[in-house]
Amino acid sequence: MKARNYMPALYEGHKILPSDILDSRLPPLGNTYYVKKSTDADYPAFFDKFNYVNNVGQNSVQNTITAGMALIQDYDTLIICPGNYDEAGTVTLTGKKGVKILGYSTGMQWSEGATTWNDVTSGADIFKLVSCKGVEVAGIAFINSQAFDAITVSGWSNHIHDCSFVGDAGGGAVGLRGIDISGGADTYIHNCRFFHYVDFGVRVTTNQRFVMHDCLFIVPNDAFLYSKFYVLS
Numbered sequence: 001m002k003a004r005n006y007m008p009a010l011y012e013g014h015k016i017l018p019s020d021i022l023d024s025r026l027p028p029l030g031n032t033y034y035v036k037k038s039t040d041a042d043y044p045a046f047f048d049k050f051n052y053v054n055n056v057g058q059n060s061v062q063n064t065i066t067a068g069m070a071l072i073q074d075y076d077t078l079i080i081c082p083g084n085y086d087e088a089g090t091v092t093l094t095g096k097k098g099v100k101i102l103g104y105s106t107g108m109q110w111s112e113g114a115t116t117w118n119d120v121t122s123g124a125d126i127f128k129l130v131s132c133k134g135v136e137v138a139g140i141a142f143i144n145s146q147a148f149d150a151i152t153v154s155g156w157s158n159h160i161h162d163c164s165f166v167g168d169a170g171g172g173a174v175g176l177r178g179i180d181i182s183g184g185a186d187t188y189i190h191n192c193r194f195f196h197y198v199d200f201g202v203r204v205t206t207n208q209r210f211v212m213h214d215c216l217f218i219v220p221n222d223a224f225l226y227s228k229f230y231v232l233s
Contacts, residue, residue, distance in 0.1 A: 029098065030076035034061045035068040037083045046081070065117065066091050072099055080104075080140065085117045087126075094130040103140035108193055108216075109164050118143040118169070125149045129158055131184075138162045144175025147198065154183035161190045167197035173220055177203050185209045194219055 031054045036046050051061040062068040066087050068078050075098040082104045093099065103115030117140055119126050125148045129135055132155035141164040142150035150165050160179065167175025173196040181187050185208040193216045194201030201217045204210055 030073060031056065031058070031071075032060060032077045032079065033058075033068045033071055035065050035078065035080045035085070036061055036063065037081075037085075038063045040081075040083065069093055069101075072096060074098055076100075077102065080115045080117075082115055085115070086119075086121045087117070089122045090124045090126065090128055092128040092130055093132055093135065095132065096135060097133045098135070099132070100136045100138075101140070102136075102138050105139045105141045105162065105164055107164075109141060109166050109195060114141050115139060116141040116143055119146055119148055120169075123148075125152055127151045129153045129155055131155050132158055134158065136161075140164075141166065142178065143169060144178075144197070145169035147174055147176055149177045149180045150175065151178070152180045152182055153187055154181075156184045157186040157188070158184070159188045161188075161192065164193045164195070165197070165201065166195045167219070168195075172196070173198050177201070179203070180205070181208075181210060182206065183208075186211075188212075190214050192216075196220070 034050055036043055047061050051059055054060055058071050062071070064087060065080060065085050069091050072078055072093065074096055077100040080103040105114045107114065117126055123146055126142055126144070127150065129151065134157050135155070136159045137151070138161050143166045144150055145168065151160065165178030167173050175197050176199045177197055178194045179189065179202045181204045183206050187210040189202065189212040191214050195218050197219045199221060201219050202212065
C-alpha cells in the first residue's frame with residue numbers, strides 16, 4: 001500500500017474530527033518526504049512501500065538529506081530514516097515556515113538504529129536554519145568531527161528537541177558549538193544532550209528571547225553562552 005493511501009492530507013478532503021485534535025492525529029498540511037539511503041539492504045522494499053509522486057510532481061523518497069531538504073516547502077515534513085548520513089556540504093533551509101524535520105535518534109549520544117548526521121565530508125557546519133519560522137527539528141544525533149557547529153539558527157519560534165549533539169568522533173573535543181543562535185527570537189530548546197564541544201553546547205549571540213530546559217551538558221568549558229541577560233518586569 002502506498003504511503004499516500006494511509007496518510008490522508010488536507011487537500012485530499014480528510015475531515016478533521018475533534019478526536020483528531022485531542023489525540024494529536026492531525027494529517028500533515030503539506031507533503032511528506034522520506035530520506036532513505038539507497039545502499040540499505042531494505043531500500044527496495046521501503047521504496048516500494050513509501051514512494052509516490054506527490055502533488056508537486058516529486059518522489060516522496062529521496063536518498064540524501066540534501067536532496068530531501070531541497071524539495072521542502074512551507075508546512076512539509078521530512079522524515080530521516082535511521083542511518084549515518086554524511087552530506088557533501090552544509091545543508092541550508094531558508095525562509096520556510098512550519099516545516100518538521102524528524103529523525104530516529106535513540107540513547108544518550110548515537111546508537112544502532114538511530115539517525116546520525118555528521119560533517120566528515122562537508123568540513124563545514126552541518127545544518128543552517130536561515131530566516132525560518134516555526135521549524136521543528138527532532139530526533140537527530142548531530143556529530144561534529146571537525147571545528148564547526150552542528151546547527152546555526154536565525155528566524156523566529158523555531159523548536160529543537162530530543163536531539164544529541166556530539167563534538168567529537170572518538171578523539172577528543174573538536175566541534176565548536178552544538179547550537180548557535182545568531183538571530184531571531186523565541187527559539188525553544190529542550191530535552192537535548194550536548195557532549196564534548198570546544199566552546200559551548202549552546203551559544204546565543206543576539207539579545208533575543210529564548211527558552212531552554214531539560215538539557216544535559218558535558219562540555220569542557222561552559223554549557224551555554226548568552227551575550228546579555230534581561231529581566232522583564
